Amino acid sequence: MSILQQWLFFIVITYINAELQSSHKLVTAEYGSDLSLLCTFQNRDSDGTIIQWLYQNVTDNIHRAHWRPLFLNAQSLTPKETRYSIQQKVQQINRTLVTYSTILTLAKVTDFDEGLYICKLLSNETMQMTYQVRVIQSLDITPKQLLIPANEIGKYLVRLNCILRDNHMNRRHHEIHWWHNNKRLGSQTSRYARIVKNVTQHSFISTLLYMGEPANVVGKYICESKPLRRYISVELNSNSSSG
Secondary structure (H helix, E strand, C coil): CCHHHHHHHHHHHHHHHHHCCCCCEEEEEECCCCEEEEEEEEEECCCCCEEEEEEEECCCCHHHCCCEEEEECCEECCCCCCCEEEEEEEEECCCCEEEEEEEEEECCCCHHHCEEEEEEEECCCEEEEEEEEEEECEEEEECCCEEEECCCCCCEEEEEEEEEECCCHHHCCCCCEEEECCEEECCCCCCCEEEEEEECCCEEEEEEEEEECHHHHCEEEEEEECCEEEEEEEEEECCCCCC
16 A cells, blocks of 8 residues: 555544444345445545545444455555455536546455445545445245236235344344335235234244235235345236136
8 A cells, every 4th residue: 555545544544433423324235145335426526536445344343443445446455355346437517516426346245244334535525425234144035926816706815924034133133124016015004914023043034914805916016125125926817717
């Protein structure tokens, strides 16, 4: 690391320690998947604008934080770590303002990627965004397919399970939300929907019970633990024979 980079890194750490307690954006990633973190800043056009990405491991003591520099603009500061990549875009808005966009991508995340990620813009103003990344083992929806007999009479009960597996269930909280045809479901939004939650040592299971006429309960269902989503399509089985 050059003297200039060391100086910039010192400045960034000073600002981070002063501002860290404010706003983390919580992001959940699935083990083995790719994760992209986006930062967008609007600022005055300047040739001296610098954007830096830094990372702190989740197991580090926050009072003795060790921040690992990842990128200085498009330059990698960890050349041996090939799982990290960066994309940057600068868009001119008018004569004085530009939008700086930077995307940090982590390939095939593991438990060791959990922690805080900060992108910092250093220019005539200092701005930052902070992500708190946590890694779960998996998010699944069951059953994988659901067909309602076309000759079904009366109301039909749709029962779906969203299963989140996490090795650290004992020390953190998860939320799962359900959607049907782009409409949020829950006891407060629909009197025909009920959601039952069950927490075990390594899993969080959210069960959706949704009752209605077959024509009203078919469609696209989503279970969501932001930003992860799983989908299932409930359809009428046109091949069902009449009674």
